[in-house]
Amino acid sequence: xxxxxxxxxxxxxxxxxxxxxxxxxxxxxxxxxxxxxxxxxxxxxxxxxxxxxxxxxxxxxxxxxxxxxxxxxxxxxxxxxxxxxxxxxxxxxxxxxxxxxxxxxxxxxxxxxxxxxxxxxxxxxxxxxxxxxxxxxxxxxxxxxxxxxxxxxxxxxxxxxxxxxxxxxx
Numbered sequence: 001x002x003x004x005x006x007x008x009x010x011x012x013x014x015x016x017x018x019x020x021x022x023x024x025x026x027x028x029x030x031x032x033x034x035x036x037x038x039x040x041x042x043x044x045x046x047x048x049x050x051x052x053x054x055x056x057x058x059x060x061x062x063x064x065x066x067x068x069x070x071x072x073x074x075x076x077x078x079x080x081x082x083x084x085x086x087x088x089x090x091x092x093x094x095x096x097x098x099x100x101x102x103x104x105x106x107x108x109x110x111x112x113x114x115x116x117x118x119x120x121x122x123x124x125x126x127x128x129x130x131x132x133x134x135x136x137x138x139x140x141x142x143x144x145x146x147x148x149x150x151x152x153x154x155x156x157x158x159x160x161x162x163x164x165x166x167x168x169x170x
Contacts, residue, residue: 070136085152088159102162120154
């Protein structure tokens with residue numbers, strides 16, 4: 001009985017020591033945004049590549065071969081991408097209905113989402129007109145930039161901003 005009591009006392013003492021923090025290890029996290037030029041490298045390279053691909057004959061031929069391969073594998077009538085672009089926004093409203101409260105109330109949330117979609121459309125639609133890149137299926141000349149992608153990213157960022165303090169997975 002004595003060895004067990006001694007072991008329990010020892011383990012309890014260790015757990016108490018584990019709860020202490022030295023003064024030199026305390027720090028306050030600064031959440032202010034800090035600009036870093038390194039964060040611009042990847043987006044700059046990708047944007048440059050996209051711009052060059054509109055002027056380079058080699059990259060245009062790559063686009064043509066990709067278009068040819070894509071046409072071989074198109075599933076007629078596949079429309080899931082028309083709905084999935086709105087999935088993050090629908091999840092925000094669904095989570096709220098399920099009792100998971102976001103950062104904003106329904107009215108503010110709706111105004112924020114509508115504004116982000118209007119800004120996205122105001123940037124994407126004129127750019128489509130200006131660029132005039134042909135779609136892989138040849139149906140029209142409004143394939144770049146992708147409106148579906150812009151909507152999906154703005155919806156995903158809307159969800160992130162609404163629940164970033166609640167869960168790192170949302």
